[in-house]
Amino acid sequence: MIKKVVYPGTFDPLTNGHLDIIQRVANLFDHVVLGVAASPSKKTMFTLEERVEQAIEVTKHLPNVSVKGFSGLLIDFVKQEQADVLIRGLRTTIDFEYEFGLTNMYRHLQPNLESIFLTPTEQYMFLSSTIVREVAIHGGDIRSFVPEFIAEAIEKKVQS
Numbered sequence: 001m002i003k004k005v006v007y008p009g010t011f012d013p014l015t016n017g018h019l020d021i022i023q024r025v026a027n028l029f030d031h032v033v034l035g036v037a038a039s040p041s042k043k044t045m046f047t048l049e050e051r052v053e054q055a056i057e058v059t060k061h062l063p064n065v066s067v068k069g070f071s072g073l074l075i076d077f078v079k080q081e082q083a084d085v086l087i088r089g090l091r092t093t094i095d096f097e098y099e100f101g102l103t104n105m106y107r108h109l110q111p112n113l114e115s116i117f118l119t120p121t122e123q124y125m126f127l128s129s130t131i132v133r134e135v136a137i138h139g140g141d142i143r144s145f146v147p148e149f150i151a152e153a154i155e156k157k158v159q160s
């Protein structure tokens with residue numbers, strides 16, 4: 001059975017926590033589509049095009065990972081990609097409550113779609129894109145939390 005999965009998110013910015021999950025998923029499944037959501041309701045630091053470009057750059061060492069931007073309903077994107085499984089990352093119980101609600105809605109909308117949850121290594125348990133953005137805006141060093149290519153992009157954005 002060829003298993004194609006979608007790992008969706010806003011990735012604003014993509015952190016080492018996201019990358020940890022991507023690497024785990026790439027080891028488990030045949031093909032991983034990283035779905036970068038337009039998320040128009042969020043005031044993102046980076047445009048969709050910038051986030052897609054960054055994701056392509058930092059996953060280029062993983063041959064079975066491809067990156068695609070999408071807008072609209074996640075389940076429509078998953079259908080269009082002909083994927084069977086949705087991947088989400090779980091950090092704390094706060095994520096759990098939120099993800100549980102989302103999963104029930106996805107199952108209602110698309111009963112055949114399965115969701116799988118993975119946890120990152122301990123050191124990224126409390127890492128979020130929001131924290132990285134906040135630290136960067138206030139001049140803190142974010143290089144241990146994001147890949148180098150993204151750290152440089154954040155620094156440029158903050159200075160502009």
Ligand code: ADP
Pocket residue numbers: 008009010011012015016017018021039087088089090091095119120124125126127128129
């Ligand atoms: P969204 O807008 O969908 O919440 P995010 O980019 O914030 O997008 O997160 C995408 C997915 O990655 C979510 O499932 C989220 O729980 C997970 N995630 C975010 N940060 C981490 C992390 N440090 N470790 C593991 N999973 C994470």
